[in-house]
Amino acid sequence: MANSTRSRSAERLVDILVELHLNGVVNRSALMEKFKITERTVYRDLNALSPIVEHTGNGLYRLIHTAQSTYGQGLHHTISNFLNADNFFPERHTDFWQKLESRVDENHILILGNDAEHTVQRDIRRHLSKIEKSIKNRNVCQIVYKGKTRLINPYKLINQKNIWYLQATENSRLKSFSLSQISWLDIQKSTFMPEEHVIELLEKRLDPWVSESTFEVKVFINRNISHYFQRRNLLPEQELLGEESGGVTLRCLAAHENQILPLLFYWLPNIQILEPVWLKEKFVKTLEAYLAQESAP
Helix, strand or coil: HHHHHHHHHHHHHHHHHHHHHHCCCCEEHHHHHHHHCCCCHHHHHHHHCCCCCCEEECEEEEECCCCCCCCCHHHHHHHHHHHCCHHCCCCCCCHHHHHHHHHHHHHCCCCCCCCCCCCHHHHHHHHHHHHHHHHHEEEEEEEEECCCEEEEEEEEEECCCCEECCCCEECCCCEEEEEEHHEEEEEEEEECCCHHHHHHHHHHHCCCCCCCCCEEEEEEHHHHHHHEEEEECCCCEEEEEEEEEEEEEEEEEECCCHHHHHHHHHCCCCEEEEHHHHHHHHHHHHHHHHHHHHHHH
């Protein structure tokens, strides 16, 4: 009987530890209900875990020295949010985390991303701590970018398709600076006051091509490739305007012609620019120049 009691106690302790790792906290009353045990017994279980578990008040317990998020979630939730795991697994319940280790071992699921830049290790080692410090303390930074010295107000560091960008304002204009192109960065003593409209824009448009001024582009996509655009957005802030037997008409917003033109060239000959006229003309002239160069002796 004693062995059976110890076995049940051990199972509860393991279960409590699993829940702590998964959710960050456990609730004393919820444990009593879950295991159908008395308050005295749950106190005894939690006391057995006292070297690694602490009481935080209101019947809640957490792992000692475990960083907790605002919502009391565990470290794995913080990491998954940081790495934008919603893109791959939008729903991550307890069952997901319990199966995660076996999925990794079995190697039945593989998530592939873009290759990182060759200099990423050097760039992060050289700039990350300085950039984080300057953003947190609102320090103006002096950088050498593509050989030119600039004074910037840093706001955010983002990674898109495994390329790092520093989003900052220069002369009150919001820009994105490729981290690999920053050869030197120095934190100045002077500080700046973050502008609310810049913060709102960065939160709204999670893209290195962020800008306070954008232009609208309308395109027609032929039927034989339209499903690629309908299953997910391939153009910035893409919106479906109409669908017909020959294809679909889309609208998107671009911050610069160099943001949108390469995307459109990729889908030739199955894409057509409808508006604006100046972009359509630039599109055609670029193609004509390329063809003339290729046909030259």
